[in-house]
Amino acid sequence: MSLPTVVLVPCWGSGHFMSALEAGKRLLDTGGGAFSLTVLLMHSPTQTKASEVEGHVRREAASGLDIRFLQLPAVEHPTGCVDPVEFDSRYAQLHAPHVKSAIASLQGRVAAVVVDLFLTTLLDAAHELAVPAYVYFASPAAFLALMLRLPALRGDLTSAGFEEKGGTVDLPGLPPVPAPYMPACLVRAKIQSYDWFEYHGRRFTEARGVIVNTSLELEGSVLAAIPAALPVHAIGPVISFGGPTDDEQRPPAHECVRWLDAQPAASVVFICFGSMGFLDAAQVREVAVGLQRSGHRFLWVLRGPPHAGSRFPTDAAQAQLDELLPEGFMAACCTAGNNIGMVWPAWAPQKEILSHAAVGGFVTHCGWNSVLESLWFGVPMLPWPLYGEQHLNAFALVAGVGAAVALGMDRKKGFFVEAAELERAVRSLMGGGSSEEVTKAREKAAEMRAACRKAVAEGGSSRAALQRLVREILALPESLEGTS
Ligand SMILES: COc1cc(-c2[o+]c3cc(O)cc([O-])c3cc2O[C@@H]2O[C@H](CO)[C@H](O)[C@H](O)[C@H]2O)cc(OC)c1O
Numbered sequence: 001m002s003l004p005t006v007v008l009v010p011c012w013g014s015g016h017f018m019s020a021l022e023a024g025k026r027l028l029d030t031g032g033g034a035f036s037l038t039v040l041l042m043h044s045p046t047q048t049k050a051s052e053v054e055g056h057v058r059r060e061a062a063s064g065l066d067i068r069f070l071q072l073p074a075v076e077h078p079t080g081c082v083d084p085v086e087f088d089s090r091y092a093q094l095h096a097p098h099v100k101s102a103i104a105s106l107q108g109r110v111a112a113v114v115v116d117l118f119l120t121t122l123l124d125a126a127h128e129l130a131v132p133a134y135v136y137f138a139s140p141a142a143f144l145a146l147m148l149r150l151p152a153l154r155g156d157l158t159s160a161g162f163e164e165k166g167g168t169v170d171l172p173g174l175p176p177v178p179a180p181y182m183p184a185c186l187v188r189a190k191i192q193s194y195d196w197f198e199y200h201g202r203r204f205t206e207a208r209g210v211i212v213n214t215s216l217e218l219e220g221s222v223l224a225a226i227p228a229a230l231p232v233h234a235i236g237p238v239i240s241f242g243g244p245t246d247d248e249q250r251p252p253a254h255e256c257v258r259w260l261d262a263q264p265a266a267s268v269v270f271i272c273f274g275s276m277g278f279l280d281a282a283q284v285r286e287v288a289v290g291l292q293r294s295g296h297r298f299l300w301v302l303r304g305p306p307h308a309g310s311r312f313p314t315d316a317a318q319a320q321l322d323e324l325l326p327e328g329f330m331a332a333c334c335t336a337g338n339n340i341g342m343v344w345p346a347w348a349p350q351k352e353i354l355s356h357a358a359v360g361g362f363v364t365h366c367g368w369n370s371v372l373e374s375l376w377f378g379v380p381m382l383p384w385p386l387y388g389e390q391h392l393n394a395f396a397l398v399a400g401v402g403a404a405v406a407l408g409m410d411r412k413k414g415f416f417v418e419a420a421e422l423e424r425a426v427r428s429l430m431g432g433g434s435s436e437e438v439t440k441a442r443e444k445a446a447e448m449r450a451a452c453r454k455a456v457a458e459g460g461s462s463r464a465a466l467q468r469l470v471r472e473i474l475a476l477p478e479s480l481e482g483t484s
């Protein structure tokens with residue numbers, strides 16, 4: 001007889017996909033062989049995302065874990081979408097009949113269906129098959145709390161969103177959030193994505209629970225303020241540390257890591273803007289000037305703009321450094337004689353870099369995975385939010401967790417950062433400065449490093465939440481047999 005299975009439906013693309021898959025693996029491991037994991041794969045909408053997902057699937061399929069990957073039939077791309085969140089949501093919706101028939105045709109009991117936060121249109125398939133459904137939320141609880149409040153907040157807004165409203169927004173569990181720190185996806189005249197975030201937030205309340213990549217130690221006050229009617233399982237930090245652990249199978253060290261090996265402890269500021277973040281030429285110039293003037297060592301992941309015509313910023317080209325960087329910059333900073341910096345024009349091994357003893361600070365776009373990875377390794381941050389919910393993450397990091405120092409941005413100029421401001425902030429973060437803010441950021445980062453590790457260890461809050469969730473999933477009645 002086949003084991004019961006938990007069906008995971010992740011979003012394509014690295015950030016969401018890896019986080020959801022790692023959460024699925026933790027469920028599997030906690031289940032101790034009581035159920036298997038079935039992952040339903042949608043065709044990724046671009047070639048770049050498709051090859052990212054293929055790579056992850058190939059690695060996991062070879063891991064020997066009880067995970068089965070099922071490819072869903074292709075669907076047309078929705079047309080007329082105004083932003084990627086709308087595209088993702090509608091693209092997922094077109095898969096609903098395929099998801100339903102894939103679940104219905106599985107052998108054995110389907111213990112639960114877990115869908116990504118953008119895929120709540122698929123909850124109908126689970127409801128129709130009477131299978132309990134959960135949402136996996138790869139962003140912080142603060143953003144979950146905000147999504148749940150969007151219907152109530154809408155009344156105060158014009159079509160210009162929070163930008164026009166000004167003032168602050170009350171989010172229970174956080175200090176009042178200044179309007180410019182509301183997520184970029186809601187702050188400007190992007191009422192279309194507001195509609196979709198509000199839609200998904202409403203649908204979360206239909207799920208049996210929301211599994212969130214956070215922990216009580218990180219966002220305890222926000223979690224406590226989420227209405228009790230919505231069960232929330234804080235099981236994070238969920239961070240995937242793939243790859244072989246024994247020395248013989250490990251590939252040779254990455255060039256960035258080899259460069260770090262030659263630098264003194266805590267001397268390098270690491271700059272990386274996630275899988276989709278890129279800066280325009282004027283902003284790249286300011287960063288170069290600011291870094292050079294700061295006099296600190298740096299490792300800068302500088303990605304190119306998206307391929308022409310791509311709707312998806314994640315389809316970044318390898319950066320053409322000679323076109324992007326100011327003349328003389330590489331010669332002044334990155335030559336054998338004057339080797340204080342490294343500029344890496346492609347994907348870099350971020351977790352390995354953050355874990356390296358030479359790294360003392362992280363200029364980050366505040367993607368939630370990046371924030372969690374930085375805290376996991378105790379690296380204090382300089383938040384430079386770009387898109388999605390990242391402005392809210394930046395606010396929570398500085399005003400709530402306290403593991404970051406603020407970076408001044410010109411909001412009226414699209415959050416432009418002047419070279420002089422970056423120079424000041426990097427000096428402050430890296431320079432052994434003793435301002436109260438920097439001292440607190442370092443202490444908090446170290447404190448969070450310990451707290452994150454404790455949360456997921458045996459006896460920790462996130463481990464206990466995962467165990468409770470697995471018990472809940474396994475206690476489901478037998479009437480939830482698959483239809484075959
Ligand atoms: C939350 O608001 C937005 C999120 C995204 C977005 O979209 C997205 C789509 C994919 O198919 C794959 C992804 O990896 C992905 C990631 C993503 O944003 C980031 O998600 C992370 C969680 O995995 C994390 O929370 C980061 O902080 C997010 O920035 C896109 C978007 O508009 C373009 C949003 O408004």
Ligand SMILES: O=c1ccn([C@@H]2O[C@H](COP(=O)(O)OP(=O)(O)O)[C@@H](O)[C@H]2O)c(=O)[nH]1
Pocket residue numbers: 014015016272273274275276277301346347348349350351366367368369370371373
């Ligand atoms: O050059 C890069 C850029 C990103 N990442 C990883 O990609 C993920 C980015 O997720 P995040 O939530 O920070 O941001 P997103 O890219 O989804 O906006 C994180 O796990 C990073 O470690 C990486 O390894 N190398």
